[in-house]
Amino acid sequence: MRKTSIKDVAKKADVSIAAVSQILNNKGQRFSKHTIEKVLQARDDLGYVPNSAARNLKGTSNRLIGIIVPSFRMPFFADIIQSMQDNAPADVNLVFLGSTDDNLQSTIYSLVERGAQALIFGKPIPNRAEVNEFLKKRHIPYLVLDQNADINAQDMVQTNEFTGGSLVASHLLSLGHRKIALILPNKLTDNMRQRRAGFLDTLSTSNLSPTTIITTTLSKHGGLAAVHQLIQSESTAAFVLNDEMAIGVLRGLAYQNINVPADMSIVGYDDTDYAEFMIPTLTTVMQPVLEIGKAALNMILRRLDHPNLPFQTAFFDVKLVVRESTGPIKR
């Protein structure tokens, strides 16, 4: 039951192994039509598929990029993945892996073992220094889709999170809101911190700060669970740090017969697919996710081809998308 190997093909076609290899790799101009025919025929008869392990062993392996995301179920990452996959050149292989903080190390290890030549992380790395050392030692470039302290230490893809948060605040202020709640996930990425910072900064220019800051899990259920506190706070608006949670908040408010936006304005972040389908449609901040995924991939490919180029940062602007879930304060 052994897999058919190049040897089998060679024997069947009655030519040398070398001939088979070259002919099947289109480097066989130097062979006669007849030989080529025999080889192709034998391959098809035997159903031969070259073993890429053996092939890669030789050196010029295909480029393999590992992409590590926290979850496949979050729209943001689903989009990233899809966009990378759609934009990957044919000779590049992408391997997607989900990973919790716990098994990050082993995930990275298995990717490296598999011959990944570069990695892209969808979220911050907990033990950054350690991982950095591990990868640097092996000359494996990587890239983190999150703000990063050291712009000169590696390539980066950034979005203007601070501005994003700020836009939200301005929008709500301009609608007359003064009592604004802030709903955060219990684990913040750097991106989210910036988002928050921008929001708080702009509020403070009006001498305001959030009426309440609610911390909850990063999920629709988390948003739902935050509603109780939100109502207690008597705010007239809330900035929910991402759309997933915002969807939960919308749902929770509806259960309490609190009308959005008449009684309460809600703003999300990410502009996932679902935002424009909510009832009411969700005001949110758009990040060009597809572009981000594409840029990250291209950047890391560029790095592979030119390991010594200076580090680069791709910068993306965000945009406030005003929809139905925000409105002027009720008087």
Place this chain on the structure above:
Amino acid sequence: MRKTSIKDVAKKADVSIAAVSQILNNKGQRFSKHTIEKVLQARDDLGYVPNSAARNLKGTSNRLIGIIVPSFRMPFFADIIQSMQDNAPADVNLVFLGSTDDNLQSTIYSLVERGAQALIFGKPIPNRAEVNEFLKKRHIPYLVLDQNADINAQDMVQTNEFTGGSLVASHLLSLGHRKIALILPNKLTDNMRQRRAGFLDTLSTSNLSPTTIITTTLSKHGGLAAVHQLIQSESTAAFVLNDEMAIGVLRGLAYQNINVPADMSIVGYDDTDYAEFMIPTLTTVMQPVLEIGKAALNMILRRLDHPNLPFQTAFFDVKLVVRESTGPIKR
């Protein structure tokens, strides 16, 4: 810039290659404490990670399973992927790939080339016969997450789609609806066909058939676009073949100020995460997606271990989940 290989470690530790190999694979009981120490030290110093290509070459490779889905963005598949990933034994490697009908062939090929030992398809295979021959010839078992004509030709995971459709019809009928629309995606899987069949079958026992059958794209936007026709049909209820589309329908109806369920009842299918967060919450049919993913994976692993066992079919029941989007007919 060559990657450090076992040879480098051996030299550095001043032992043989064989010793390094065995020690690092925990088959080194026969070595002295001292030697083991040296080797581990050398490995760490050099940052050595064994090359799995070379390792697999030898034969007993790690089990690699390829999973092909149409899209990473559809909640149904995101869930499947997540559940497989969460349930995969440590020694099993999963590779997820998105694929359109067009590049299916090459996707399969690249997976086989990589040494995939089994495949799982998330959706029907267009040119089934051809693919079947290709994979059979290479002794690569596969499994399709869709109903399948030939229960004796391969393992299968099935859900009771017919019953699912039937449950929807019964539910709507019991609420008094007689004018019921059916909204389909323009490409049906076998599963969906069964779903439809169950629905139509039950309707017909009341001598009914859908007031209208609307065909649209399989997406939220598709659902939204179907609303116009739906309204024209003067139906009092609609069965939308999956939640994604149903979300679009809900949104579209809201735009037209048509109240759900007072003016129109809506039923989806899949019970994705979002169903219970819609406003109104969406009545839908629950498939145990996580279980399905897990079962599919286990089944294919079992097949790998025991290629000659008789084919098996895992069968899952579905459940109607009644929520706010359906209600008694208005009189």
Place this chain on the structure above:
DNA sequence: TTTGAAAATGGAAGCGCTTCCAGATTAATT
């Protein structure tokens, strides 16, 4: 000491493939 088994280690083959190089065959040119 001698002896023999147990413990420790390295040599070398081989996994499937690519690639360099030399050898063989054929065709083209005097």
Place this chain on the structure above:
DNA sequence: AATTAATCTGGAAGCGCTTCCATTTTCAAA
């Protein structure tokens, strides 16, 4: 017919690793 050049093909090394087996070293018991 002789020589050269062009065309065609196979041998063999080597990629990084595992594994079988032979060899060497150690150590306790005789």
